[in-house]
Amino acid sequence: MTSPTTTLEKADPNDLNSLYKYLRVCDVADALDGIGYFNLTLMSPEVRPLWEGMKFWGHAATMRCVPANKPMWKLDTTEDIVDAHRIWFERHGHRKLPDDLAPGHVIVMDSGGGPEVGFWGSENTMAAVGAGAVGIVSDGNCRDTGEVILQRTPVAVRERGRTIIPGRIEVVEVQGTISCGGVQVRPGDMVGCDDDGVIVVPAEVAHEVATHARAILLADMYKRRKHYDALGMQPDSTVDVDAVLAYYDGI
Ligand SMILES: O=C([O-])CC(=O)C(=O)O
Numbered sequence: 124m125t126s127p128t129t130t131l132e133k134a135d136p137n138d139l140n141s142l143y144k145y146l147r148v149c150d151v152a153d154a155l156d157g158i159g160y161f162n163l164t165l166m167s168p169e170v171r172p173l174w175e176g177m178k179f180w181g182h183a184a185t186m187r188c189v190p191a192n193k194p195m196w197k198l199d200t201t202e203d204i205v206d207a208h209r210i211w212f213e214r215h216g217h218r219k220l221p222d223d224l225a226p227g228h229v230i231v232m233d234s235g236g237g238p239e240v241g242f243w244g245s246e247n248t249m250a251a252v253g254a255g256a257v258g259i260v261s262d263g264n265c266r267d268t269g270e271v272i273l274q275r276t277p278v279a280v281r282e283r284g285r286t287i288i289p290g291r292i293e294v295v296e297v298q299g300t301i302s303c304g305g306v307q308v309r310p311g312d313m314v315g316c317d318d319d320g321v322i323v324v325p326a327e328v329a330h331e332v333a334t335h336a337r338a339i340l341l342a343d344m345y346k347r348r349k350h351y352d353a354l355g356m357q358p359d360s361t362v363d364v365d366a367v368l369a370y371y372d373g374i
Pocket residue numbers: 208241242243244245246247248266267287288
């Protein structure tokens with residue numbers, strides 16, 4: 124975690140991404156409990172970050188997939204085999220998220236429960252990050268996971284997979300209401316991930332939840348800071364209460 128005082132950065136009360144920045148998934152889970160949203164939007168623990176230390180919050184951009192009902196066909200040349208995606212998409216189309224999504228979004232995909240398919244891989248997840256995504260969440264598979272981990276690309280998925288899209292999966296809708304990891308996700312809902320797992324915050328309560336979660340985080344930081352002192356441990360950014368207070372000052 125970067126210490127906020129080192130950058131003199133301040134939270135913007137009108138920007139949810141900045142309000143959530145230092146919150147842990149557990150703070151937000153407790154805050155959701157506090158307003159009576161018990162377990163409603165906790166994504167299945169099977170949807171896990173691919174590497175340790177991953178942390179992101181952002182507004183959801185959604186994709187809904189179903190298993191393909193048309194086969195891919197045998198290709199005749201190496202060139203065509205390398206180009207299998209294009210050949211399949213040219214025949215059957217490929218729905219994509221809009222190009223003008225605001226930076227700071229989290230792509231959340233309902234994989235449709237079909238066969239193993241590495242819809243996401245080390246290349247297209249990097250392209251998504253280049254287009255402003257701060258995270259990619261799917262209840263399906265990701266492949267090239269060694270590279271995804273090496274790249275520190277923020278991907279949370281249910282399983283690792285090996286195969287490619289043609290003949291296995293189709294995107295049928297983007298920016299609609301979906302189910303992912305057993306919970307509802309709508310475009311604009313806040314989605315967060317850290318080492319504990321993934322959580323969704325319905326947009327209409329996202330501001331209120333951020334306020335409660337901030338208080339929960341700070342109360343816990345105070346207590347952990349005392350343990351650090353009692354145990355003679357060197358403080359780190361996770362117990363830098365002053366820095367977090369300064370970041371949220373005036374809000
Ligand atoms: O090509 C794909 O569909 C997924 C993939 O391996 C990548 O993006 O690296």
